[in-house]
Amino acid sequence: MKELLMYFNRFQALPKEAEIAITEICSTLSIKKNENLQSIGHTCRTIYFVKKGIARIYYYKDGIDITESFSTENTIIARVESLFTGTPSRKAIQIVEDAVIVAINAHKLFQLYDTFPSIERLFRKIFERAYVETVNRIESIQFHSAEERYLALLQDTPNIVQRVPLKCIASYLGITQVSLSRIRANIK
Amino acid sequence: MKELLMYFNRFQALPKEAEIAITEICSTLSIKKNENLQSIGHTCRTIYFVKKGIARIYYYKDGIDITESFSTENTIIARVESLFTGTPSRKAIQIVEDAVIVAINAHKLFQLYDTFPSIERLFRKIFERAYVETVNRIESIQFHSAEERYLALLQDTPNIVQRVPLKCIASYLGITQVSLSRIRANIK
DNA sequence: GCAATCCTTTTACATTTGTTAAATAATCAC
DNA sequence: GTGATTATTTAACAAATGTAAAAGGATTGC
CATH class of the missing domain: 1.10.10 (Arc Repressor Mutant, subunit A)
Structure with a gap:
């Protein structure tokens, strides 16, 4: 869990109690290559942190497998279009290389937002950064x-x-x- | 300002004091077609709300004018890659059709985050939604x-x-x- | 109202990328 | 290890998009 807290700390310092509270809603998973972490059709209620290995988000377009994004060591991965809208995702998360993953229960996390403003701020900053990267990626794709x-x-x-x-x-x-x-x- | 508060309320209910505090860091501008609201090279410190008219974000790629996005009535527009990183933007905001714009001072807004958690939450939700739209746009462009x-x-x-x-x-x-x-x- | 400017379309040709199918190369399961 | 499966490359042709240049249309400023 140390890696996750260090990752968080780069965005936002957290009081000790907030760190403990977050730790309590996380679990660590070891997953083999080619396994799905989350499958198509389910509503995303988990945010993942890749401790080791590689994961990807993918979906099918006209029956063809399309990779939306990769995540490697020390990055967050989540199907945000489902997480933030509460609708089922057409996308899946697959492990591309044997991985150790920290799963953060998003429902409990959002509850922590009420108790710990610093946690809400932390994730605001994490997703602001992800948003910026996505805007930059559009430029890269388009031009x-x-x-x-x-x-x-x-x-x-x-x-x-x-x-x-x-x-x-x-x-x-x-x-x-x-x-x-x-x-x-x-x-x- | 009524439109802006209604727009906010669709994301997050605000206590009266928070509404007043936000209103105090906003100013309304009338801008003519073809004028730049913000120019290339400046660090973005303002979030805009389009009350009337149309605005676009654009930049130059190899000397060619590229439109990144449009905003029309009752939407937010901001150069997030500059706003959230604090670096100068290579992009400009131009008025495409005579417009009435509400300018929100981002620096003061971020200060309000400390006083009013509901305001931080409001903008967290606004940008989460914008992030989702951007993710969906990548899919549209790419496939x-x-x-x-x-x-x-x-x-x-x-x-x-x-x-x-x-x-x-x-x-x-x-x-x-x-x-x-x-x-x-x-x-x- | 007219000249100047800007916007949009059209044409012809070049380039990039897609499609299909087949041939190698690499990996996996037993 | 061996056969089966999967991944990658190559080839030939088709389709989509880009480039450059020219011609119409529309709009603007005076």
């Missing part, structure tokens, strides 16, 4: 070529490219696997 | 054709399509104006 996006991913998160199957990378970049292969062949 | 995206825009916000120059719509959709013309010609 960079597929090759530029691949090179940027290689530069920003080389370990993702190394540790994740290319078919997941391709759909994350918004292109087909064939296109990604072509791009990789061109670069060498 | 729908340009024609599908245009048709969706026509359906979801027909008044934007009617009231905004097509060159702004084109870059918002991530395509060239020529492509948009082709799509429009195809539909008829």
Whole structure:
């Protein structure tokens, strides 16, 4: 749990009691590659923190598996479109590489918001940051070529490219696997 | 200001004192078409509410004017990547149609967070919703054709399509104006 | 009302990416 | 280890979108 509290502390200092209260609504899971952490059709009521390994959010578009995002060590992962609206998610969370995950009970977390304003503030800041990253990603998708996006991913998160199957990378970049292969062949 | 308080109330009920405190850090502006509300290079310290008219966030990519988003009556507009990181924005906010705008002083707003937890909660919810919309927009950009995206825009916000120059719509959709013309010609 | 400017469409051609299918290469289960 | 499965690459062709240039339309300022 130490990693999680250190992660939190980078956003917002918490009083000891708040740290304890959060710890009490968390549980740690070890999950094997290819298992689903959450499946399609369920309403998201958990926020996850990746302690070890890699997870991805994916969904099906016209029967094709599309990766929406990856999360690796020391990052948060959640299907926010379900978490914040209370509607069932069309997306699933899958473990891409054997993982140790901390699961935060979102319902209990939101209750803690009333007792500990610092916890509400912490998660406000966490999701503000995630929001900014999402805005930046739109720019990347919309106005960079597929090759530029691949090179940027290689530069920003080389370990993702190394540790994740290319078919997941391709759909994350918004292109087909064939296109990604072509791009990789061109670069060498 | 009534519209703004009604907008807030849809997210979070506020005690009277909180409403008054917010009202005191707001000012109302009338701005003419084509004027910039905020310019490129300045750090965003204001959150805007569009009471009347249309505004857009735009920036230059390789010298070409790109529209990131539109805001019309009863919506919030802010350059969050600057607001939440404190760094200068590469983006500007421009008025697309004569507008009445409520400007909320973000610095003072963030101070109010300490006095009124309900205000912090209100804006947490506002930006959580905006975050969800941004996540959904990525899906739309990445996995729908340009024609599908245009048709969706026509359906979801027909008044934007009617009231905004097509060159702004084109870059918002991530395509060239020529492509948009082709799509429009195809539909008829 | 007119010239100047800006917006939109059209055309022709270039480039990128998608689609389908097949061939290798790598990994997994037993 | 071996066969089966899965992942990746390659090839040939199709479709979508971009680029550049020109021509109409619409709007604006005086």
